Amino acid sequence: MSEKIPSIPREKFSFVHEGERLHDKQFDDKPISYFKDAWIRFRKNHASVVATVIIALIILFAFLMPLLNTRYNARFMDPYYAKKAPRSLALRPLGIADGGQSRAFSEKGLVRAVAIGIAAEDWDAHGATLEEGLESYYQPMLKIGDPVEKRAGKNITRNYTGRIDVYLETGFLYQSVMQAEYDNIRAWEEETGKHVLYPLIEDNNYNADPQDANNWYKTKKSVPVSTREGGKAKELSYEPGLVLEDNYKRDADGNPIYYEFTGGGSLATAQYKVRVLYYNYYIYKNGFEPDYILGTDSQGYDLALRMAGGIRLSLLVAVCVSVINFILGAMYGAVEGYYGGWVDMTLERISDILADVPFIIVATLFQIHLASKLGAVPCLLFAYIVTGWIGTASRVRTQFYRFKNQEYVMAARTLGARDRRIIWKHIFPNSLGTIITSCALVIPGVINSESMLSFLGIVKLGSAATTSLGTLLADAASIWTNYPHLMICPAVVLSLLMICFNLFGNGLRDAFNPSLRGVEE
Amino acid sequence: MTKYVLKRVLLMFFTFMVIMTIEFVLVRLLPRELPTDKTQAAAIASRWEALGYNEPIMTQFGIYLKNIVTKWDFGTSWYIAFRKPAWDVLIDRLLPTVLVNLYSLVFSIPIGILLGIYAAIRKNKWQDSFISTMVMLFVSIPSYVYAFLVQYFLYFKLGWLPLQVYSLADAGGSWFSGKMFYSMIAPVLALSFGEIAGLCRFTRAELTETLTSDYMLLARTKGLSRAQATTRHALRNAMVPILPMLISSFIGILGGSMIIEQIFSIPGVGQLYLKSIQLFDYDVFMMDGVFYTFIGLLAGIVVDISYGFIDPRIRMGER
Numbered sequence: 107m108s109e110k111i112p113s114i115p116r117e118k119f120s121f122v123h124e125g126e127r128l129h130d131k132q133f134d135d136k137p138i139s140y141f142k143d144a145w146i147r148f149r150k151n152h153a154s155v156v157a158t159v160i161i162a163l164i165i166l167f168a169f170l171m172p173l174l175n176t177r178y179n180a181r182f183m184d185p186y187y188a189k190k191a192p193r194s195l196a197l198r199p200l201g202i203a204d205g206g207q208s209r210a211f212s213e214k215g216l217v218r219a220v221a222i223g224i225a226a227e228d229w230d231a232h233g234a235t236l237e238e239g240l241e242s243y244y245q246p247m248l249k250i251g252d253p254v255e256k257r258a259g260k261n262i263t264r265n266y267t268g269r270i271d272v273y274l275e276t277g278f279l280y281q282s283v284m285q286a287e288y289d290n291i292r293a294w295e296e297e298t299g300k301h302v303l304y305p306l307i308e309d310n311n312y313n314a315d316p317q318d319a320n321n322w323y324k325t326k327k328s329v330p331v332s333t334r335e336g337g338k339a340k341e342l343s344y345e346p347g348l349v350l351e352d353n354y355k356r357d358a359d360g361n362p363i364y365y366e367f368t369g370g371g372s373l374a375t376a377q378y379k380v381r382v383l384y385y386n387y388y389i390y391k392n393g394f395e396p397d398y399i400l401g402t403d404s405q406g407y408d409l410a411l412r413m414a415g416g417i418r419l420s421l422l423v424a425v426c427v428s429v430i431n432f433i434l435g436a437m438y439g440a441v442e443g444y445y446g447g448w449v450d451m452t453l454e455r456i457s458d459i460l461a462d463v464p465f466i467i468v469a470t471l472f473q474i475h476l477a478s479k480l481g482a483v484p485c486l487l488f489a490y491i492v493t494g495w496i497g498t499a500s501r502v503r504t505q506f507y508r509f510k511n512q513e514y515v516m517a518a519r520t521l522g523a524r525d526r527r528i529i530w531k532h533i534f535p536n537s538l539g540t541i542i543t544s545c546a547l548v549i550p551g552v553i554n555s556e557s558m559l560s561f562l563g564i565v566k567l568g569s570a571a572t573t574s575l576g577t578l579l580a581d582a583a584s585i586w587t588n589y590p591h592l593m594i595c596p597a598v599v600l601s602l603l604m605i606c607f608n609l610f611g612n613g614l615r616d617a618f619n620p621s622l623r624g625v626e627e
Numbered sequence: 628m629t630k631y632v633l634k635r636v637l638l639m640f641f642t643f644m645v646i647m648t649i650e651f652v653l654v655r656l657l658p659r660e661l662p663t664d665k666t667q668a669a670a671i672a673s674r675w676e677a678l679g680y681n682e683p684i685m686t687q688f689g690i691y692l693k694n695i696v697t698k699w700d701f702g703t704s705w706y707i708a709f710r711k712p713a714w715d716v717l718i719d720r721l722l723p724t725v726l727v728n729l730y731s732l733v734f735s736i737p738i739g740i741l742l743g744i745y746a747a748i749r750k751n752k753w754q755d756s757f758i759s760t761m762v763m764l765f766v767s768i769p770s771y772v773y774a775f776l777v778q779y780f781l782y783f784k785l786g787w788l789p790l791q792v793y794s795l796a797d798a799g800g801s802w803f804s805g806k807m808f809y810s811m812i813a814p815v816l817a818l819s820f821g822e823i824a825g826l827c828r829f830t831r832a833e834l835t836e837t838l839t840s841d842y843m844l845l846a847r848t849k850g851l852s853r854a855q856a857t858t859r860h861a862l863r864n865a866m867v868p869i870l871p872m873l874i875s876s877f878i879g880i881l882g883g884s885m886i887i888e889q890i891f892s893i894p895g896v897g898q899l900y901l902k903s904i905q906l907f908d909y910d911v912f913m914m915d916g917v918f919y920t921f922i923g924l925l926a927g928i929v930v931d932i933s934y935g936f937i938d939p940r941i942r943m944g945e946r
Contacts, residue, residue, distance in 0.1 A: 462924055
């Protein structure tokens with residue numbers, strides 16, 4: 107204060123902006139809102155972005171799959187083509203999704219498989235050769251490896267490894283048809299040049315199993331044999347030039363018999379037993395070849411369509427639960443947090459008690475009590491909603507405690523805003539980020555527990571119309587070692603959904619957390 | 628402290644009673660099924676009549692409570708084990724569940740915590756990001772997928788382990804025999820993946836927080852080496868939230884995992900629950916429900932109280 111201020115003469119002073127009107131300078135760039143800021147930070151989190159893309163792809167799969175498949179809907183099923191491996195006609199030449207299964211074959215097993223192809227060419231019983239059979243479109247063996255010889259005493263057994271088309275492996279089946287259908291099949295055969303009806307098989311001691319329509323060649327103890335004069339038989343082995351001796355039913359003139367009258371009186375009701383090549387019979391029935399990109403499930407439904415249905419159901423339940431919990435939790439938490447005191451005390455007690463009820467028991471009781479009246483899915487929704495909102499409510503409550511005594515709230519109150527306005531207009535938007543995050547993280551939890559409940563059979567979702575990934579897995583649980591695709595496809599999609607929704611939720615949480623702003627830079 | 632514990636226990640008891648009442652009413656409202664065999668059906672129906680199953684619901688609840696208090700009788704199993712007390716049915720199933728989960732915890736706690744510590748020390752290095760990514764994957768994947776993976780590789784491909792847990796008779800009549808342990812390895816593994824990942828994530832989060840706190844700086848300034856400071860200061864403080872979590876896991880052992888028990892056919896509490904629903908054995912269902920509720924409440928209260936013992940900074944019940 108000791109320093110002396112030099113005196114400046116009065117006339118040297120003038121107003122800076124004399125004669126001008128002052129305005130606030132307008133911002134050149136747009137303001138960044140809370141949500142835009144969150145979006146910017148979300149975009150920087152690569153894992154979350156990738157997760158979001160994968161989620162989008164899975165959702166696309168779930169909704170587009172039924173639309174892309176114009177030939178049949180999710181209710182289409184074929185009991186003979188159940189548990190079959192993926193087979194796509196478009197990808198088959200590339201060796202992917204060829205409907206094949208790699209297996210080890212004994213020699214007679216291999217002959218049996220190859221014989222299906224031979225018989226398919228032998229529709230008029232002219233006697234097809236092995237080479238013709240191997241070339242056949244209906245040959246189930248996709249690949250035959252070299253034989254491995256094993257010597258036990260003087261017996262030599264040969265084993266083969268090979269890859270077999272499980273659709274063609276079904277081979278021939280006995281069917282019972284009416285006169286009209288028989289005529290239809292014959293007309294269809296005429297029109298397309300494909301063969302459905304094949305000669306019936308003689309029921310003699312060369313036919314090991316009269317029920318098995320694939321047993322068309324002469325066998326002894328299921329080893330193929332050739333017969334000679336005097337009833338002696340010689341065992342045949344698998345080698346080039348193998349000629350299988352057919353065992354077809356023939357009439358007196360030696361012509362093969364294609365049908366056998368089994369019952370019914372008049373021409374219209376007559377029943378015939380026929381032997382069909384099931385692959386062509388399928389085409390005759392449906393108008394297309396079996397083409398299941400992910401194979402068929404344990405009952406014979408298209409697995410891809412079933413999975414799409416399961417994903418849709420899971421997502422539907424998860425999103426509904428998330429939205430309803432959001433609304434309930436926000437209201438409950440807002441009232442608790444804003445009013446505090448005894449209101450808070452009472453409501454907290456109620457939610458405490460509800461929170462301690464084990465979810466599995468709630469879900470079970472709802473299913474037992476109401477599933478027959480309301481259906482399994484609404485009951486599942488109710489079960490989630492009974493206790494699900496508590497988490498959201500407590501988060502909202504904490505946020506309200508944080509904000510309700512801040513200056514802007516007091517200012518609003520002083521200006522005469524009512525409680526409802528303060529809650530929804532002033533405090534609630536500030537806690538929105540937290541709530542949205544918790545909503546997003548509810549989704550994987552719901553998907554997980556929904557699939558768990560249906561896996562355990564507590565929620566029964568195995569009908570023709572609806573299914574769930576958990577039910578598909580439960581169906582696969584006991585048989586999947588033989589049919590891995592039944593297990594792998596749903597498990598992979600479910601795991602992907604879980605991982606991606608978790609990553610997505612974590613990304614949202616970081617994005618909506620303003621204290622993390624600028625941390626990464 | 629005593630006052631706080633008492634208060635918590637009373638509150639827990641109150642909550643327990645409320646939930647039990649609701650459960651009881653809902654279970655007793657269910658239509659009861661009688662077996663098709665007529666003599667057996669008549670016998671069961673007369674037993675039910677004598678036990679007061681046809682009284683008004685609240686009277687039934689009174690009888691139920693009275694039986695529990697005077698005879699420790701939680702009802703009777705009618706279908707799973709005919710006329711065996713529900714409590715005994717539950718207790719018989721407890722040991723396998725506890726064993727499998729205990730093995731899994733003993734296996735996963737050290738691994739989980741050590742991995743978590745390693746990740747926290749190597750924070751933002753490749754080791755940390757590798758562990759964190761794996762943890763993210765393992766936490767998200769549902770437990771039955773692990774079960775199938777374990778079955779596929781260890782049973783189907785390699786043939787090292789059996790597909791399912793041996794029955795008591797197959798394993799030499801004891802739950803503790805070596806053969807039984809061997810058959811339990813598969814479910815233990817299936818349970819452990821998720822457990823390890825969860826523990827690792829939790830440990831890493833807590834330890835990274837303590838590692839960056841001010842007292843660590845002070846400890847280093849005093850002249851402690853990094854290892855000394857980490858073990859003596861950071862780790863100890865990180866243990867404060869980790870220990871209660873472990874305690875609650877140990878209580879959770881009793882509940883077990885229904886899915887794992889179903890897949891590996893372990894005759895445990897979770898399987899009993901599913902069976903009781905399938906067979907409409909509602910007394911056992913009620914018993915299991917009460918049991919699950921109790922475990923949940925117990926875990927909550929023990930964790931809250933243990934905070935008071937473990938962390939000297941928290942004084943429970945103080946105002």
